[in-house]
Amino acid sequence: MEKLHHKSSFLKVAVISLLLWSLVGFILYPVLKTFQVSLITEDGLSIRHYIHFFNTQSYVIALKNSIILGVLTVVVCGFIGTLLAFLVHFFEMPFRKTIDKLLLLPIVLPGLVIVFAFVQLYGESGLVTKTIQTLQTLLGLDEIPFKLSGLSGILFIHAYTQYIYFYVNVSIAIRHIDRYTIEAARNLGATKWQILTTIILPFIKPAIIASSIITFMTGIGSFSAPSIIGGSYKVMTTQILLSKANNYMDIAATQVIILTFVSFMFLGVMRHYENKCRFESSVKGVGIKPQKINNPVVKMILMILAFSLVLFILLPIVTVFMLSFVKPGTWMIEIYPKEFSMANYIKIFTKSRSLAPFINSFIMALLTAILCIAIATPASYIIVKTKFKFKIMIEALIMMPWAIPASAIAINMINAFNHPTPFTGNQILVGEYILLPIAYFVSQVPLMFRTTTISFQNLNNTFIEASKSLRGSSFQTIRKVVLPIITPGIMGGTMLIVIRSIGEYTISTYLYTVQNKPISIAMVNGIFEYEIGLAMAYGALVVVFALVASVFISKIPKY
Structure with a gap:
């Protein structure tokens, strides 16, 4: 029994330490680094x-x-x-x-x-x-x-x-x-x-x-x-x-x-x-x-x-x-387009270069959601269900990006990770694929946190105590009691984050690379290259995805 208690205490310390490390490393540290950069001159701090x-x-x-x-x-x-x-x-x-x-x-x-x-x-x-x-x-x-x-x-x-x-x-x-x-x-x-x-x-x-x-x-x-x-x-x-x-x-x-x-x-x-x-x-x-x-x-x-x-x-x-559906190269002078075809969609789904932005955005949106779940879920549990001394600090850190404009988040990322840091395993992230989904994560994690917090508030401690009194193991309690109650909130938050990330433009403008060019940048390029139909086809795909996802969210049962 003592061994199990020791193991549980060690796990809690490990989770809290990793959570604080992540919040400080990817939210607070970039802000402080940008502040430092703003004060550095040739003559020192000024x-x-x-x-x-x-x-x-x-x-x-x-x-x-x-x-x-x-x-x-x-x-x-x-x-x-x-x-x-x-x-x-x-x-x-x-x-x-x-x-x-x-x-x-x-x-x-x-x-x-x-x-x-x-x-x-x-x-x-x-x-x-x-x-x-x-x-x-x-x-x-x-x-x-x-x-x-x-x-x-x-x-x-x-x-x-x-x-x-x-x-x-x-x-x-x-x-x-x-x-x-x-x-x-x-x-x-x-x-x-x-x-x-x-x-x-x-x-x-x-x-x-x-x-x-x-x-x-x-x-x-x-x-x-x-x-x-x-x-x-x-x-x-x-x-x-x-x-x-x-x-x-x-x-x-x-x-x-x-x-x-x-x-x-x-x-x-x-x-x-x-x-x-x-x-x-x-x-x-x-x-x-x-x-x-x-x-x-x-x-x-x-x-x-x-x-x-x-x-x-x-x-x-x-x-x-x-x-x-406007046929490429046809709508130039007329008030309304007259020639329509599936050419723009065919180009997106048959040419790897045209399809890549959509796939990039979808993958990065999923990565963003996974990161948000990994950080927001334990943070919400600590805030709602524990008496941890410094839980106010965790809440303040995780909600901080809510008050920071997207452009500022992007610059913070550049200033913080254009050189090796302990938070990134001494790797430079600027110019790397992963930095953009990390920046998406920083901007979206307050939304997931609010969603998971509500889910944990709906989790009555009596249910957990009843499960334990019936000799249910911790795993059984989590699988049969906790997860059914918090999963709908997590799924709803996940879909909202994927929707918001897949068409994100502001942060993408600062941080995208050739390897992870998102659909928003492809749309802008299409407009400026006079491929309006192609740009709108990208937009239509994003809208369809968002509408389907929103219908899915509305069908999630509320506990």
Whole structure:
């Protein structure tokens, strides 16, 4: 018995040591290394690079633009996402279940695919743009009323891809609003405005704050839209890539640290505000029922709005699929493509060079998921099920990448692993195949951690104790009790990570090599080489994979 206890204690120490080694080596150490690089000059340690940054107008403008973009993204997406959440879940909207599923589509669609779809629709030579140009005379317009470029163009794309954070969180909050609390307020003579301001808004405020945090961080870390349609609107992510491309790694490191600092500052402020604004209903009842709309005019307006939303959401996806069948070299001058074929798909699946990016992305996405499972699962167990002294440190380390923009993660990887380190077995990883999936892992591990943490919270200790009391071995307890409960969460997290990794673009831009060129880079190359059909075929394959995976996730049983 004593020998088994000793063996179990040794195993726990080994797991915790390996976990801390991994988190410090691949999350904390790269951040510290980048900070060190930003301070190194010819004369030793100095803040000269920071002084240079704030004395260089283009850098300051890029920083200001990034902050403005982040704040405006929160405002625009907050308005759209919250409004949609109320329309679908607070009111009895026509076809609400179908609309709800469609509104969730952007969460599984890679941002790069959406950016290119919008360019093909609303860009200078886009389908919608060309259509409007032909109608200019009839409409009496001197110029097209919109332009998909600069700040407005980026926000337009952000509105499509990032409202989802507000929509999901506020929808959940609305479904949990206590119906009895509202009824009690009505019985006491409260007006609709008073109910809205004193009950509903305070109840959903935590959801809005949580959504604001992730939306701001996604906004200031946005790279696909600013790099492709940003034009003269320069932001920090594009400036970091420019510095890296010119081999000014000290400047790039400085820019990364400043952008990361802004992100952490916003996180700290919003977390503080969130803790002050916690609201809990004092009446424990049931969730609200969708409110009926008796006014036929309002109902008709909502139906028109519903169909408009469906069209707006589906149009980019339909565009990707339609253009993926465009015959190579045929769509040059005409407004709409006229010749279609399977040539782009045949090229992908018959030419090894064209198929390689898809296979690379799939393999690296699986490697990412495996690494995330290996780290997030024991970390979640330690946080939820043990009294380990330093579990707060483990949680802080594993959640740190959540507040670091993707561009910063990529630069951190370069600075940390461009020379031998103990964490890599004294190997240089820059230029190696494995560095890109490691970087994917660092960016995605907080998501897997949140998923596995919820799974372990659902694991009642009574079940484990009951298994032991029935003389079940540790292996039997894990196989028959623990795994059935935590596996659905792990599988769901795995599929989400594979979806998010397979179309990842920002980190890939910095770290890909000839050996692991991902599908996102192949898409960009296809666009710039005027192989639009081939690029859209890649995008269509990614979308199909994401949709199939999302259906699989929805079928996973919840414990």
